[in-house]
Amino acid sequence: MTLKLISFELCPFVQRSVITLLEKRMEYEITYLTMQELKNPPQWFRDISPFGKVPVLRVGDVxxxxxAVIMEYIDEIQAPSLHPTDPLQRALNRAWMKFGEELLMSQYRYATAADEATSKQNRQEIESGLSRLETILGDGPLFNGSEFSLIDASYAPLFMRLEILEGRHSTGLYDNKPRVARWAAALRQRDTVKNSVIAGLAGKYIDYIAHASDYAGKLFANTEPAR
Ligand SMILES: N[C@@H](CCC(=O)N[C@@H](CS)C(=O)NCC(=O)O)C(=O)O
Known part of the structure; x- marks a missing residue:
């Protein structure tokens, strides 16, 4: 049965599912909603998506x-597992995956902030989060060492977007965080991560940000405020 993923082309949450599918070398179909469709979902999407968000994965009629649940499902149906075998390590990986979701939300608010205070607050949240990760990471290069794990798929979209933002407006987010910086670099260089996004992601992402708010547009896209 072919798995069917519904996506929005810039969505970091969908990207986590795609990386997992690519790591597992599984076949899948992907359908993209436009930004307008994500804001105002067409009936076919309303019919299948309980909360109108992407990703959703169609498995037959389900x-x-x-x-995170989609990643775990994909991991369970296709061996070998990308989770550590030790239950305690697996639980810890899941806990830090949850932490990564919060960081992804801070990153989104930072990228689209409408004013300086919101921007600074969310940048600070990201920096604190990365500092926290620095204290728990080992010798790497990946989260659990040399083996790629589900948690790596989970964080890669965050690091890819931070790279784009820092490239446009450098704030030294990785300063004094060599372990996080090494982890982020290893993930960005991985083929499954590179192949998990649409062509021209950086440009389209910056374009999206520029339309999200005048402040963010000025910060990351060097555009003048509208009016
Ligand atoms: N916690 C969800 C978050 C998914 C999410 O927020 N997706 C965004 C696109 S990146 C979305 O569908 N937004 C539309 C909306 O919130 O109505 C997950 O991990 O799947």
Whole structure:
């Protein structure tokens, strides 16, 4: 049965599912909603998506939602597992995956902030989060060492977007965080991560940000405020 993923081309949560599918070398179909369709979902999407968010994964007539759950499902149906075998390590990986979701939300708010205070607050949240990760990471290069794990798929979209943002407006996010910086670099260089996004992601992402708010447009896209 072919798995069917519903996506929005810039969505980091969908990207986590795609990386997992690519790591597992599984066949899948992907359908993209436009930004307008994500804001105002067409009836066919309303019919299958319980909360109108992407990703959803169609498995026959069943709809799975929530990216972490989709990743776990994909991991369970195709061996070998990308989770550590030790239950305690697996639980810890899941806990830090949850932490990564919060960081992804801070990153989104930072990228689209409408004013300086919101921007600074969310940048600070990201920096604190990365500092926290620095204290728990080992010798790497990946989260659990040399083996790629589900948690790596989970964080790669965050690091890819931070790279784009820092490239446009450098704030030294990785300063004094060599372990996080090494982890982020290893993930960005991985083929499954590179192949998990649409062509021209950086440009389209910056374009999206520029339309999200005048402040963010000025910060990351060097555009003048509208009016
Ligand atoms: N917790 C969800 C978050 C998914 C999410 O927020 N997706 C965004 C696109 S990146 C979305 O569908 N937004 C539309 C909306 O919130 O109505 C997950 O991990 O799957």
């Amino acid at each position: 709809t799975l939602f929530e990216s």
